Amino acid sequence: MGTLVGMASTRTDPLTLEVVDLIGTVVARYHEEYELAAAQHSLTGAQARVLGLLALEPLPMRRIAVSLRCEPSNVTGIVDRLEARGLVERRPDPADRRVKLAVPTDEGRATARRLRESLEFAREPLAGLSVAERTLLRDLLRRMLGEPVAP
Amino acid sequence: MGTLVGMASTRTDPLTLEVVDLIGTVVARYHEEYELAAAQHSLTGAQARVLGLLALEPLPMRRIAVSLRCEPSNVTGIVDRLEARGLVERRPDPADRRVKLAVPTDEGRATARRLRESLEFAREPLAGLSVAERTLLRDLLRRMLGEPVAP
DNA sequence: AAGAGATGTTTCATGACCTGAAACAACCAT
DNA sequence: ATGGTTGTTTCAGGTCATGAAACATCTCTT
Numbered sequence: 184m185g186t187l188v189g190m191a192s193t194r195t196d197p198l199t200l201e202v203v204d205l206i207g208t209v210v211a212r213y214h215e216e217y218e219l220a221a222a223q224h225s226l227t228g229a230q231a232r233v234l235g236l237l238a239l240e241p242l243p244m245r246r247i248a249v250s251l252r253c254e255p256s257n258v259t260g261i262v263d264r265l266e267a268r269g270l271v272e273r274r275p276d277p278a279d280r281r282v283k284l285a286v287p288t289d290e291g292r293a294t295a296r297r298l299r300e301s302l303e304f305a306r307e308p309l310a311g312l313s314v315a316e317r318t319l320l321r322d323l324l325r326r327m328l329g330e331p332v333a334p
Numbered sequence: 335m336g337t338l339v340g341m342a343s344t345r346t347d348p349l350t351l352e353v354v355d356l357i358g359t360v361v362a363r364y365h366e367e368y369e370l371a372a373a374q375h376s377l378t379g380a381q382a383r384v385l386g387l388l389a390l391e392p393l394p395m396r397r398i399a400v401s402l403r404c405e406p407s408n409v410t411g412i413v414d415r416l417e418a419r420g421l422v423e424r425r426p427d428p429a430d431r432r433v434k435l436a437v438p439t440d441e442g443r444a445t446a447r448r449l450r451e452s453l454e455f456a457r458e459p460l461a462g463l464s465v466a467e468r469t470l471l472r473d474l475l476r477r478m479l480g481e482p483v484a485p
Numbered sequence: 486a487a488g489a490g491a492t493g494t495t496t497c498a499t500g501a502c503c504t505g506a507a508a509c510a511a512c513c514a515t
Numbered sequence: 516a517t518g519g520t521t522g523t524t525t526c527a528g529g530t531c532a533t534g535a536a537a538c539a540t541c542t543c544t545t
Contacts, residue, residue: 378530378531380532381530404532404533407532407533407534408531408533411531415530430540431540431541432540
């Protein structure tokens with residue numbers, strides 16, 4: 184993993200620090216816009232994330248917790264609040280009477296769709312980059328995340 | 335901004351969606367590691383952010399709130415908890431008796447330094463990129479954020 | 486110099502999120 | 516059938532966050 188001779192310590196060289204800083208800025212802006220978009224639909228960030236998940240596929244509580252990386256007891260409250268607004272409902276799982284499936288209502292699906300659209304629009308800063316640049320960015324991010332570059 | 339003819343709508347083309355997704359992954363990982371590093375020092379994320387700010391420079395409550403983009407009344411509680419742990423203390427501002435400066439104690443500064451080190455270490459995925467690649471990534475991120483590329 | 490308005494901090498009420506422990510029902514393996 | 520495991524909820528306790536109100540202090544205007 185990198186030669187020792189001439190290694191400017193990836194921890195401290197100015198270039199790396201600047202990239203880390205830029206990523207910090209991206210992270211901050213991403214979060215701001217996400218919370219803002221959620222708030223425009225009278226949702227909190229957590230509620231928006233759960234609704235977004237369920238719009239793809241109804242899920243048992245347990246799996247929501249895994250996706251959110253939090254305790255199942257926490258999910259109970261979030262789904263409670265979504266249910267109180269009529270965006271989600273709990274259905275028994277016919278295959279296992281212990282589990283409850285959280286499934287979005289029609290209104291929940293519509294809200295999720297609008298949310299997704301405003302989010303995509305909010306993330307538009309990529310528009311300033313050409314296709315070649317976006318491809319480059321994609322490959323660099325993939326490598327950074329340890330994913331294979333070739334599809 | 336971009337020709338209309340042949341424009342694949344930056345909102346929906348697969349490349350852009352993938353980049354957006356990758357950025358989402360980066361954001362998630364960044365946050366996880368930040369919270370984890372904070373927790374290893376028995377701090378919450380908010381407390382770690384404030385302590386990190388104060389380690390650079392003592393600040394009045396109001397300015398902490400601006401940095402965190404939250405209400406000043408919220409900062410009171412966070413600094414209360416840092417103060418209760420002996421990491422920060424409030425000092426009167428000689429120039430204006432209304433304001434209270436939050437200044438880290440020696441222990442607070444030491445904690446901030448250790449935190450910063452573990453954070454930098456946690457952000458090490460950049461090590462997999464060459465200098466040329468990091469430079470490229472820096473420029474792309476700058477452009478994406480609407481910053482000038484040339485220093 | 487005095488009063489009026491602005492500013493900085495705190496307190497309080499309220500609510501969302503989050504965890505960990507405990508309860509409960511239902512599953513599954515022996 | 517019994518015992519252990521798993522999925523969900525409830526509860527207590529803590530942090531973060533907002534907005535309104537109180538309070539002290541500053542600053543501007545006259």
